[in-house]
Every structure is written in structure tokens, then in C-alpha cells.
Amino acid sequence: MKRKKILFVNNVVSDGGVGKVMQDIVNNLPKDKFEITIYNFLKDEEFYKIYDGKEINYIYEFDIDYNTIEAIGTEEVYKIIYKSEESILKKLDDMNFDIVVSMRQEFVPQIVCKLKCNNKICWVHSSSKNRYYESKNFNKKEEFECMKKFNKIICVAESSKKFFIREIGDTNNLYVRYNPIDNNEIIRKSKEKVDFEVSNEFLNFITVGRISEEKGYDRLIEASNKLLDEGYKFNLYLVGDGFENYMKYLTNRVKYKDYIHFLGKKQNPYPYLLKADCFINSSMYEAYCLAVQEAIILHIPIIMTNYFGSEEAFESGKAGIIVENSEKGIYDGMLEILTHKEKLQKYKKYLEKDNYVKIEKRIKDIIELFEE
Numbered sequence: 001m002k003r004k005k006i007l008f009v010n011n012v013v014s015d016g017g018v019g020k021v022m023q024d025i026v027n028n029l030p031k032d033k034f035e036i037t038i039y040n041f042l043k044d045e046e047f048y049k050i051y052d053g054k055e056i057n058y059i060y061e062f063d064i065d066y067n068t069i070e071a072i073g074t075e076e077v078y079k080i081i082y083k084s085e086e087s088i089l090k091k092l093d094d095m096n097f098d099i100v101v102s103m104r105q106e107f108v109p110q111i112v113c114k115l116k117c118n119n120k121i122c123w124v125h126s127s128s129k130n131r132y133y134e135s136k137n138f139n140k141k142e143e144f145e146c147m148k149k150f151n152k153i154i155c156v157a158e159s160s161k162k163f164f165i166r167e168i169g170d171t172n173n174l175y176v177r178y179n180p181i182d183n184n185e186i187i188r189k190s191k192e193k194v195d196f197e198v199s200n201e202f203l204n205f206i207t208v209g210r211i212s213e214e215k216g217y218d219r220l221i222e223a224s225n226k227l228l229d230e231g232y233k234f235n236l237y238l239v240g241d242g243f244e245n246y247m248k249y250l251t252n253r254v255k256y257k258d259y260i261h262f263l264g265k266k267q268n269p270y271p272y273l274l275k276a277d278c279f280i281n282s283s284m285y286e287a288y289c290l291a292v293q294e295a296i297i298l299h300i301p302i303i304m305t306n307y308f309g310s311e312e313a314f315e316s317g318k319a320g321i322i323v324e325n326s327e328k329g330i331y332d333g334m335l336e337i338l339t340h341k342e343k344l345q346k347y348k349k350y351l352e353k354d355n356y357v358k359i360e361k362r363i364k365d366i367i368e369l370f371e372e
Contacts, residue, residue, distance in 0.1 A: 003035040006099040006370065007092065009112050013044035013051075017209065017290040018125055021156075021179045022103045023050055028180060028363045031055055034370075039092065041081050041108075042069075049267065061088060070243050078107055089114055099370055102150075113149040121369065122150045124160055125288075140168055147171045152369055157288040175369060179290055180362035183297045190270035190298055196263075198275045203234040203338060206276035206300075208269045208291045209283075211242030211262075216282035216305065216330070217250055223331035225255045232338050234259065236280075239272055241265035273298050277344055278320075278337055282330050283307060297354075301347035303333040318350045 006029075008022055026036055037057040038047070042064050051058070061084065069077050081088075092100075093116045102112040102122040109122045147153055148171045155161035155176050164174065198204045205224075209215050217238060224236050241247070241264055254260045266272060273279065279295035281304040292302055302320030306329070321336065323329035337343065 001033075003031075003033060004098040004370070005035045005037070005096065006101065007037045007039055007095070007097040007117075008101045008103055009039045009108055010103040011106070011108060012040050012042050013038065013047045018104045018123075020290055021123070021125075024180045024182050024185075024359065025363070025366060026051065026056060028182065028359060029367070033367075037095075037097070041088075042077070067244075070245065081107065081111075085111055085114075093117075109146055109150070113146045118151075119370075120150045121152045121154060122147065124153055124155045124164055144169045144171060148173070152372075154366075154369065160288065177366050177369065178362055179288060179293070180359045180366065181290065181293050181297065182359045184359070186270055186294055186297050189268050190274045192268060192271055194268075194271045196272060196275065198237075199235060201233075202259075203278070203341065204237065204276045205234060205278050205280050205303075205334065206237045206239065206273060207280045207282065208239040208273060208294070211238070211240045211247055211250065213246070214284050216284045218253060219327040219330055220280060220282040221250060221253050221260060222327050223334060224260055225253075226331055227334055227338065228256045228259055232335075234334075234338060236260045237263055237272065237276065239263045239266050239269045270294070270298065273300055276300060278303060280330070280334070281305060284325065296351060299348055299351040301337075301344050301351070303330070303337065305329060318347070320347050 008026060010018065010022055013019055013022075022038075026038065029036060035057075036055070037059065038051070040047075040058075040060040042062055043060040047053070047058050062080065064077060064080075088111060097115075097117050099119045099121065100112055100115055100117040102109045102120070105122075105124060112120060112122065147168065150171075150173060153164070153171060153174045155164060155174055156179050158176055161174050161176050207215075207217070207220065211217060220236070220238075224234075227234070236259065238261065247262070251262065263272065273295055277300075279292070279300045279302050281289055281292050281302065283289065283305055285307045289304075292304060295302060296319060304320060304322050305325040306322045307325050321333055323333035
């Protein structure tokens, strides 16, 4: 049987949660059924660290690194890509893909929707009004018309679908598929040795994700500063990286460098997660937070801000606590754990029941959409 040629389009390979979702889908698709290609507008040196280059084809448009992006600005990078839109479309159309998947929103679907492929799919991860494509460059009406050109729009949660309909409209091609999470890989990788130890003297909080504004790390740092001012002792570890200027801004807000630690990006964050007592999701908005699901698989209790759809991600009061979506809410959640540490054991006991859907089921549901 001839394999179907499938193309995944993303801006880069390793861009936080979206990149991890693409990785889990691509690595778990049956290679005897699909010939897989990943296309990036910007070259990502991480590709061959993440994917098997013999099994997965890789093509990209521009060799632009993060330092260059920060120097010239993302808007200028978008302009460079848009100027090449005609040649990009011709190159991809000439490759005759059976299925094309836009793995994110922003500018990616604006280009992908114009391809001639008869089976175009777009993943919707965001649940925020503060999105790039709702700017003057891409208003809601234009987005609605763009999304109608896709055969299927995949929302990563019921809340994400409801938000899309409320904000953009019902394009009559919306489906819900929860992100596949490779629980076996996460558990296996969490056992790898790393040169990292935590103090047993204090409680250890951790957060993992791209260091960017929507993740609310400024609020998390200020809440931590306040608690440390009040005499509470704990460690906060932030795993991830971001643009240099924003990293400097956050670092400058840290009052207690002996207790608040930036660990940088980790190719394998799971051993770090496993050493922590509690995971904090301080985001202002998310659709279906991947890092929260990974923490749940590793039986790490959660503090989570109450953004649109957070209740769908885990059961408040069983796996952890959902708090007000504010600096005060994050402060209150951390204070509750610091003053009632016994709750952590209750949450861990619930999490150890492994109440999550295995990746095989979610991949099967996704393949059904690819083959319809």
C-alpha cells in the first residue's frame, strides 16, 4: 500500500509546547502508512536532536537564528516570510502532499490555507484574545475566511473549541482532539541521571515552559519575592528559555537569587520535574497546558491559575489547586501549600492512580482524522 505523504508546518521545530505536541504526533505515526516531512520557515538546529533524519524528512526556508530574530524583531521576520510566500507555495505544491498540517496559528495558517492540497488541517492551541493574528495584520473576519479553507480545524480542548466559536465564529469544520502525550517516554526519560540536586530542607516548586509573557512568570516571581520577604523558605526552579531581553527583565525582578533559580532550556526536563514537590502553572492563558499533563504523569501535584479551560486540564482539589488568575492567586496557592504541606501527599496519592489517557488512544483518534 502506498504511503500517504504528510507535511507538518511550523515556524521552528522546538518552540515549547507546540513543538512537543508535533514531536509526539510525528514520532508515533506509523511510518508504514505515512511518509512524513517537517517544514519550518526558520531553520532549527534542534531537528536532528529530536527526530530521526532517516525516517523524517526536513526542509526549511530561512537560516535565521534567535539572536537575529531578537535583533530585527519578529515583525520584520514575518515580512521576510510573506515576501517569499509565492515561492514557498509553489515549492510545497510541487511536492504533492496528500495531507498538510499547520501545527500552530499566528502567521502559519495564512500561508498553509493557500496550498492546493485537498486535505488541509490546522491545530488550534490558543485560548487568548491577545494573539498576533488578531492584530491589524490579520483580523477576525480574515481569520474566519482563512480557517474555512481548511478541511479540519483541530482544537486541543473543548474549551478551546468554545473559545474559537465565541471569538472567531463557527467554521463548521471544528474537531476536538486532546494532545497526545507519550507517557512511556516521559516516565523513561524522567529516570535519566542529571547533575542536579534539590534541597531537602525546603519545599521545591518548579515550572517548565517557554519563558514568555503569557506564561505569567513575572507574577510568579513577584509572588515568590513576597513570600520570601515574609520569611517562608522554599526553592523555585524555572526551566526554559526565551528572548534575551525578556530573560534579563525577569532576572532583574528576582530579589532572592539563592531561592529563585533559572535553569535554562533542558532537552529533557523530566528528571528536574521529578525532583520537585509541586509544579506551578502561572499562565495568563493556555488552551490545554502540556507541561501540566507531563507533571501529572510524573505524579507531581499542581498549582494552576484559573484561565479559560483550566478545569478541563485536571481536577481541582484532587491533583492540586486552581487559583485566581493573578499575582495574588499565585501567592495564595503557594502559601496554601507552604502552610499545609500535608496536602501534597493527598494529591500525590490521587495522581498515583494514573488517571490519564494513554498516547495510543489519542494517536488513533488523530489518525482517523488524517484518513477521513
